[in-house]
Amino acid sequence: MNYSGCGIGxxxxxxxxDLLGTYTGSEYGRLTFAPGGKLTYQDWEFSGGEYxxxxxxxxxxxxxxxxxxxxxxxxxxxxxxxxxxxxxxxxFVAGSAGDLRLYDYLTDPDVCELNEFTHDxxx
Numbered sequence: 001m002n003y004s005g006c007g008i009g010x011x012x013x014x015x016x017x018d019l020l021g022t023y024t025g026s027e028y029g030r031l032t033f034a035p036g037g038k039l040t041y042q043d044w045e046f047s048g049g050e051y052x053x054x055x056x057x058x059x060x061x062x063x064x065x066x067x068x069x070x071x072x073x074x075x076x077x078x079x080x081x082x083x084x085x086x087x088x089x090x091x092f093v094a095g096s097a098g099d100l101r102l103y104d105y106l107t108d109p110d111v112c113e114l115n116e117f118t119h120d121x122x123x
Contacts, residue, residue: 006112008092008103011069016062018097019071023117027106028053031073031117033060041075051081058086062093069093071102091117 022032028049030042039060043053058075073089081087091102102117 006103006109006114008094011093011095011097011100013097014062014069014093014100015097018100019060019062019093022120023102024120025104025115025117027115029104029115029117031060031102033071037061039073039075041073044075044077046077046081046087054078054081 017035019033020035022030024030028043028045032040034040037059039058040056041058042055044055045051045053054077056076056078058073060074061072063070063072070093071091073091075087075089076085077087078084089104091104093100093102095101100119104115104117106113106115
């Protein structure tokens with residue numbers, strides 16, 4: 001995958017607590033990271049929007065990688081989406097502790113079409 005070619009790399013000064021707060025996606029979705037790995041999401045598109053924009057809860061965890069840092073999401077989706085369950089998503093982290101951006105690939109990672117989540121001010 002083409003992580004660094006899309007401007008996504010390691011963030012040396014970030015810890016889990018820096019991720020707390022609400023982020024809004026450039027294409028869809030709003031995520032709120034709470035302490036203890038708790039997560040709420042709004043206006044999320046599963047399966048390319050096939051089910052409309054849905055909201056719910058889930059879990060998150062921050063991971064440090066060799067080449068990039070990421071946030072693993074486990075979104076508990078409603079029964080209206082393929083009978084319910086948990087959907088796994090990986091968001092890649094860029095920026096610094098004071099200016100974090102989270103990225104999700106919309107299509108093939110080599111194309112660099114991204115949903116960029118920016119931290120809401122005052123969140």
